[in-house]
Every structure is written in C-alpha cells, then in structure tokens.
Amino acid sequence: xxxxxxxxxxxxxxxxxxxxxxxxxxxxxxxxxxxxxxxxxxxxxxxxxxxxxxxxxxxxxxxxxxxxxxxxxxxxxxxxxxxxxxxxxxxxxxxxxxxxxxxxxxxxxxxxxxxxxxxxxxxxxxxxxxxxxxxxxxxxxxxxxxxxxxxxxxxx
Amino acid sequence: xxxxxxxxxxxxxxxxxxxxxxxxxxxxxxxxxxxxxxxxxxxxxxxxxxxxxxxxxxxxxxxxxxxxxxxxxxxxxxxxxxxxxxxxxxxxxxxxxxxxxxxxxxxxxxxxxxxxxxxxxxxxxxxxxxxxxxxxxxxxxxxxxxxxxxxxxxxxxxxxxxxxxxxxxxxxxxxxxxxxxxxxxxxxxxxxxxxxxxxxxxxxxxxxxxxxxxxxxxxxxxxxxxxxxxxxxxxxxxxxxxxxxxxx
Numbered sequence: 001x002x003x004x005x006x007x008x009x010x011x012x013x014x015x016x017x018x019x020x021x022x023x024x025x026x027x028x029x030x031x032x033x034x035x036x037x038x039x040x041x042x043x044x045x046x047x048x049x050x051x052x053x054x055x056x057x058x059x060x061x062x063x064x065x066x067x068x069x070x071x072x073x074x075x076x077x078x079x080x081x082x083x084x085x086x087x088x089x090x091x092x093x094x095x096x097x098x099x100x101x102x103x104x105x106x107x108x109x110x111x112x113x114x115x116x117x118x119x120x121x122x123x124x125x126x127x128x129x130x131x132x133x134x135x136x137x138x139x140x141x142x143x144x145x146x147x148x149x150x151x152x153x154x155x156x
Numbered sequence: 157x158x159x160x161x162x163x164x165x166x167x168x169x170x171x172x173x174x175x176x177x178x179x180x181x182x183x184x185x186x187x188x189x190x191x192x193x194x195x196x197x198x199x200x201x202x203x204x205x206x207x208x209x210x211x212x213x214x215x216x217x218x219x220x221x222x223x224x225x226x227x228x229x230x231x232x233x234x235x236x237x238x239x240x241x242x243x244x245x246x247x248x249x250x251x252x253x254x255x256x257x258x259x260x261x262x263x264x265x266x267x268x269x270x271x272x273x274x275x276x277x278x279x280x281x282x283x284x285x286x287x288x289x290x291x292x293x294x295x296x297x298x299x300x301x302x303x304x305x306x307x308x309x310x311x312x313x314x315x316x317x318x319x320x321x322x323x324x325x326x327x328x329x330x331x332x333x334x335x336x337x338x339x340x341x342x343x344x345x346x347x348x349x350x351x352x353x354x355x356x357x358x359x360x361x362x363x364x365x366x367x368x369x370x371x372x373x374x375x376x377x378x379x380x381x382x383x384x385x386x387x388x389x390x391x392x393x394x395x396x397x398x399x400x401x402x403x404x
Contacts, residue, residue, distance in 0.1 A: 042290070042294065043293070043294040044294075046287060046290065047291065050283075050287065101272065103374070104276075104378070105276075107371070107374050108276065108277060108370070111367050112280055112284065112367065115284050115363060115367065116287075118363055119284075119287060119288055119360060122288075122291070123291060123295070126349070126352075126353060133299070133342065133346060133349060136341050137306060137342050140337070140338035140341050141338065144334050144335065147334045148317075148334075151330070151331055
C-alpha cells in the first residue's frame with residue numbers, strides 16, 4: 001500500500017471512530033435515550049446496543065459511499081475488511097474481491113435493523129398492554145377499597 | 157552540237173575509265189558483302205535456333221519452377237495447416253484451461269460466499285431469535301410479577317375480611333366475591349397478554365427467517381452475476397478456433 005492509500009484508509013477509519021465518540025459528545029438523542037430508558041431491562045438494553053452498533057456500521061457504509069470515488073482500490077479493500085470485522089462471526093478472512101461480502105453485509109445489516117425495529121415495536125405494543133393491566137389493577141383495588149369501606153361503615 | 161553537249165560527252169569519255177576502276181575496286185567489296193550476307197544469314201539461323209532452344213529451355217525451366225513452386229506451396233500449405241491445427245489445439249486447450257480455472261474459481265467463490273453468508277445469517281438469526289425470546293421472557297416475568305402481586309394482595313384482603321367480618325357471612329361473601337373478581341381481572345388479563353406475547357414471539361421468529369431469505373436471494377443473484385461475468389470473460393479471452401478457420 002502506498003502512502004496515499006494508507007493515509008486515505010487511516011482517514012476513513014478515523015472518521016468512523018469520530019462518529020463513535022461524537023454520538024456521546026453531541027448527545028445523540030436516540031442512543032442516549034435508549035441507554036436511560038432501558039437501564040432496567042436487560043433484553044431491551046441488548047436490543048438498544050444492537051441498534052446503536054448497527055447504526056454505527058451503517059455510518060461506515062454512508063461514509064464509504066460518499067467518498068468511494070476518491071478512495072484508491074487498496075485503501076477501499078483495507079477499509080472494507082476493517083468494517084466487515086465489526087460484524088461478529090462474519091467469515092471474511094478470505095482474500096480477493098470483497099464487493100460481494102460488502103454488499104451482502106449491507107443487505108443483512110439493513111434487514112437486521114428492520115427486524116430490531118420490529119422487536120421494539122412489539123415491545124412498545126406490549127408496554128401498552130402492561131399499562132392497561134396496571135391501570136386495571138389500580139381500578140380494581142380502588143373499587144374494592146370502596147366496597148370494603150362501605151361494609152365497614154355498615155358494620156359500625 | 158553545242159559546246160555544252162560536247163563537253164558532256166567528253167566528260168563521259170573521261171568518267172568511263174574511272175567507273176571501270178571503281179567497279180573493279182568494288183568487286184572485293186561485293187564479295188565481302190556477299191560473304192557477310194551469307195554469313196549473316198547463317199548466323200541469324202543459328203541465333204533463331206538458339207532463341208528457340210532458350211525459349212524451350214526457359215519454358216521448361218518455368219514449368220519446372222512452376223512445379224517446384226506448386227510443390228513448395230502445397231508443402232507450405234500443409235505446413236501452415238499443420239501449424240494452424242496445432243494452434244487450434246493449443247487454443248482449445250487454453251480455452252479449456254480457462255474454463256476449468258473459471259469454474260474452479262466460481263466453485264471456490266460459491267463455497268466461500270455461501271459458507272460465510274450462511275454462517276453469518278444463521279448467527280444473526282440465532283441472535284435475533286434469542287433477543288426476541290429474552291424480551292418475551294422479561295415481559296412474561298413482568299406479568300407474572302403483577303399476577304403474584306395481585307394474588308398476595310387478594311390474600312391480604314381475605315385476611316382483612318376474615319379479621320373484620322368473622323361473624324358476618326353475608327358481608328364476607330360479598331367482599332370475598334369482590335376480591336375474587338379483582339384477582340381474576342389481573343390473572344386473566346395477564347394470562348391473555350402472556351398468550352399474546354407467545355403469538356408475537358412466533359411472528360417475530362418467522363420474520364427473522366426473512367433475513368435468511370434475503371441472504372439466499374442475495375447470494376443467488378450474486379452468483380448468477382458472477383457466473384455471467386465469468387462466462388463473459390471466457391468469451392472475451394478466447395478466440396473461437398472454428399470461427400477463425402471459417403474466416404480463413
């Protein structure tokens with residue numbers, strides 16, 4: 001790899017890392033809100049972390065697409081390998097053209113993103129059910145207390 | 157007779173001996189001329205003969221050369237044909253090698269791509285199913301906690317009723333019924349929502365299979381494109397020998 005390719009690769013990776021940090025510095029509302037909202041729910045926190053990770057990986061794709069024309073081929077290969085390394089258990093160790101894997105991971109990441117959103121939707125729908133039940137609990141307790149107090153008044 | 161005529165006759169008289177002398181002098185010249193003419197005739201005849209012989213020889217030579225040239229051409233043609241045949245064979249071998257190489261590379265790509273894709277998709281599906289399962293479990297626990305709380309609350313109420321109305325069965329019955337209704341609302345409601353969670357979990361699991369469907373679809377399309385591009389490369393790289401022969 002020549003000096004120019006190396007510098008381009010390092011610059012791309014630096015921009016990727018910058019996004020990781022800027023989400024905290026700029027207080028990314030979605031991500032930080034998830035971190036506080038779900039701090040008591042292990043399952044939802046895991047989903048939120050997955051969502052944040054997917055969003056970060058997607059950012060690399062956006063970054064690469066924006067600069068693709070100016071990125072030398074060997075720098076692109078190194079960058080793609082590094083990004084593919086972010087995907088757990090994706091066997092991308094083989095050498096050669098990574099175009100297919102790069103596109104496949106993009107498809108899968110996009111699909112995973114929508115499946116994660118489906119789980120959040122499912123969770124939100126259930127939260128509504130749970131709140132209905134909690135409301136029913138409060139209502140039933142209040143109604144019972146009224147009946148009990150009425151009986152106590154009659155007794156005395 | 158005029159003077160001039162006399163002079164002319166005198167001239168003739170003077171000229172005659174000279175003419176005789178000239179004639180005499182010309183005689184050897186005539187002989188030589190005759191000889192030369194004879195010789196020339198003979199020489200011309202010989203020359204013609206030579207020319208004829210040369211022509212015959214040249215024609216013969218030309219025919220020989222033509223024959224030789226024909227033989228040579230036939231030889232060269234056979235040689236060229238042999239070379240072309242060799243070249244065609246080489247081309248066929250090269251073509252075959254390229255096809256074999258491309259097919260092997262295709263298989264390797266296919267295997268590598270399929271393996272990594274199947275593995276990655278499989279792991280993502282397991283993860284997503286696990287996430288959904290964990291979420292449903294957590295939510296079920298929450299409903300169960302609500303049910304337990306309602307049950308404990310009902311027990312506390314029944315104890316309260318027992319303590320407050322030990323001798324009033326009518327009031328006790330009415331209050332116990334109210335406790336039962338309150339408890340049933342929570343127990344049944346939670347049970348209904350837990351059942352709903354199970355249905356949703358199944359739906360989520362089914363939707364997770366979308367990931368492998370998309371993955372398979374992607375791999376199929378990619379491999380088709382790969383196959384087409386490889387075949388295209390082979391066509392571009394290889395000269396079709398039969399076409400070449402037809403053209404020649």
